[in-house]
Amino acid sequence: MKITSRFTVAVHTLLAIYVLGKDYKMTSDFIASSVNVNPVVIRRTLSSLKAAGIIDVKAGSGGAMPVKNADDITLYEIYTAVDCVEGSLFNFHENPNPKCPVGKNIHAVLDSHLADAQAALENKLKSVTLSDLMKQLNILI
Amino acid sequence: MKITSRFTVAVHTLLAIYVLGKDYKMTSDFIASSVNVNPVVIRRTLSSLKAAGIIDVKAGSGGAMPVKNADDITLYEIYTAVDCVEGSLFNFHENPNPKCPVGKNIHAVLDSHLADAQAALENKLKSVTLSDLMKQLNILI
């Protein structure tokens, strides 16, 4: 079990747009060759990021460009934009037996701890911005 | 994307064994009727938990019983016992283009943040023991 690569693909895509967008027209083909996936995968990613108000994409003439400030884009926002996880990260067995004292109370006992764990993950993702990644990247380039 | 229900099934299974095990023979059929899944699913779960040294299972005569102290069993230990996640929780696209400044450095920029987020999740799971859950459960029963 792993969280879909849509997430890391989306981060990669945004870094490309925000860092290379000044020098190149950021078409789905261009980005696809950097990420090394099919251009349609990138178009789907761009579509999600556009719907989230993070970027704009020009149909026809082509090219993706920043809308939101990189300081204001967290990894969490990207993660939600591409629908990595809907609702609880943890799958629960359906219909535990209400006639069993354990089955009846398993949700009451477990749910809050699972939610805490998920929140811990997501809070970490909220603490990192695209701008942070760009700074790291600019040192390496 | 969700983390496999093997995890919550395993927690449910352990609660049943540790709480109800004094009064009932904990067969895979018995546990299966509390969790409401196929008995073979429970046998596989028991097999993993036994391999992790958490419980013992009697072949032939039947019944699962505690080995480890409930104080020493964390949710994280259960989560690893049933192989929820191997390695990184986050899937990464294979072979980003090394000729692109972004593709070449995407791992250097992103990996540590993803590892931090995963660690935050797992640390939360480490902070809760089966004993904690049993205490909560005993109040509700």
Place this chain on the structure above:
DNA sequence: ATTGTTGTAATTAAAAGGGTTACAACAATA
């Protein structure tokens, strides 16, 4: 020997993810 159970292989079915092809819609421009 009988009974109830575990351990495990094999099969099926469903869901999710990603790759790919195809093509209409569209914008810019020659």
Place this chain on the structure above:
DNA sequence: TATTGTTGTAACCCTTTTAATTACAACAAT
């Protein structure tokens, strides 16, 4: 206006993962 390059999206395939289920040999206790 015709051409070109691109986006948006549907459709389909393929693989992987997961869980349900059937089946049955191995085993322990009586």
